[in-house]
Amino acid sequence: MSRIRVGLVGCGFVSELHMYAFRRVYGVDVEVAAVAARGDRVVAFAGHHGIPRVYRSFTDLIADRELDVIDICTPPNLHAEMIVASMQAGKHVICEKPFAGYFGRDGDPQPIGRHVPKALMYERVLEEMDATRAAIERTGKLFMYAEDWIYAPAVTKTAEILKATKDKILFMKGEESHSGSHAAHAAQWAMTGGGSLIRMGCHPLSAILYLKQVEAKARGETIRVASVTGDVGNVTANLKPEERTYIKANPVDVEDWGTLTTTFSDGTKATVFSGDMIMGGVRNLVETYTSGGSLFANITPNNHLMSYQTSEEKLASVYITEKVDRKTGWQYVCLEEEWTRGYLQEIQDFMECAATGRQPLSDLALAYETIKVNYAGYWAAEEGRRVVL
Numbered sequence: 001m002s003r004i005r006v007g008l009v010g011c012g013f014v015s016e017l018h019m020y021a022f023r024r025v026y027g028v029d030v031e032v033a034a035v036a037a038r039g040d041r042v043v044a045f046a047g048h049h050g051i052p053r054v055y056r057s058f059t060d061l062i063a064d065r066e067l068d069v070i071d072i073c074t075p076p077n078l079h080a081e082m083i084v085a086s087m088q089a090g091k092h093v094i095c096e097k098p099f100a101g102y103f104g105r106d107g108d109p110q111p112i113g114r115h116v117p118k119a120l121m122y123e124r125v126l127e128e129m130d131a132t133r134a135a136i137e138r139t140g141k142l143f144m145y146a147e148d149w150i151y152a153p154a155v156t157k158t159a160e161i162l163k164a165t166k167d168k169i170l171f172m173k174g175e176e177s178h179s180g181s182h183a184a185h186a187a188q189w190a191m192t193g194g195g196s197l198i199r200m201g202c203h204p205l206s207a208i209l210y211l212k213q214v215e216a217k218a219r220g221e222t223i224r225v226a227s228v229t230g231d232v233g234n235v236t237a238n239l240k241p242e243e244r245t246y247i248k249a250n251p252v253d254v255e256d257w258g259t260l261t262t263t264f265s266d267g268t269k270a271t272v273f274s275g276d277m278i279m280g281g282v283r284n285l286v287e288t289y290t291s292g293g294s295l296f297a298n299i300t301p302n303n304h305l306m307s308y309q310t311s312e313e314k315l316a317s318v319y320i321t322e323k324v325d326r327k328t329g330w331q332y333v334c335l336e337e338e339w340t341r342g343y344l345q346e347i348q349d350f351m352e353c354a355a356t357g358r359q360p361l362s363d364l365a366l367a368y369e370t371i372k373v374n375y376a377g378y379w380a381a382e383e384g385r386r387v388v389l
Contacts (some may be wrong), residue, residue, distance in 0.1 A: 004355055006032045007064060008034070010073035011039075011041055014073045015073040020343065025347060032051050032071075034052070034055060037056075062085060068354060076100075077103040090139075098202050099132075099371050100128055101375075103190050104190045105124075111253035113190075113194075126372065142353055143363065143367075144353060145360070146362070147202075149203045149207040150361055151345035152297070154299050162211065162218060167290035170268050172269075173272075174201075174205065174273070174285065175272070175283050176285075177196070177283045179247055179276070180236075194255070196275055201272050201273070204284075206362075206366055207297075221266070223264050227386050228263075228373055229380045229386050232258040233256075234256055235256060236277050247277050258273070259273045260373070260376075260377030260381075281324040281332065282322045285297065301321065302340070305333040305335055306332060309327060309329070310328055311328065315327040320333050321333060349362075
């Protein structure tokens, strides 16, 4: 089997997670051979990870004939253009979430999150996704959607049980929340394509859509999302500066609280919640209630290791879990976070796909449906009604 050479776009937090996973791929000869980013940090990133080639432009990266796969870890507003350009250059593509979004067009009133109707955003996002999907399919290259939740052990075990029991899923409830993003661009619709509901809520939504299709296949049924309702808000808007010590959310034109409910064609339901004002670390949860039981996928927090400590100073070098504001008191310590959250399994699957040509578990169809349902939720929230798909 020939070596798979990967080119990484971006050198931020997600890139670090992907590098950790690439180093642990087994059974496939993989090398991250190049990285591209505009800032000065890329040189230090490449040196730290032993990446031999550094590019300052995306165009130069995809022109590298030795690369087989481009791994896109950039802000969401760059995704669609980079996906198409990479695949037209003959590369397979891994792309971080979200697959697409509405980031504004010439003439839009500013800021777009407050002034552009969500119904129009929905229409234009679908147009862009259709064009992107068509371009992907014309290349014949693999598109691999970096949705780690699909690979998280708690979710994959849920799927295994659903396949075995063939029980009907009656209701699912998913959440990703924390105390707010430190990234300035997370506050602006033009950079992220939405607020907490798309930036974080896309994870549990993808897991829910995936598990519903696992059920459909096991039972020999056809199930689709029939309609969506939603609600969003800015619950931290009235906080005084001194009340923002721990809450990081400070949105310009996006929501910091969001929920959507899907009704499936079989009459069953699922609800997704995401907030940028939840203390105590990241909450990554999917609950599945079936005709024969209940399944609670507690990705984080979980109780693999619980810690009660009294000295912050002594714990300075110890990682507890993401987004906690202290390490003392009772803590849920996340063990092997990259494994628990599915990053290792995700990259393993993608590299096997690149080597063999098979389709990934997290694919274009899931990427497309997640954004479609998410934007239907924004539309429903703005107009206060059910959106039928």
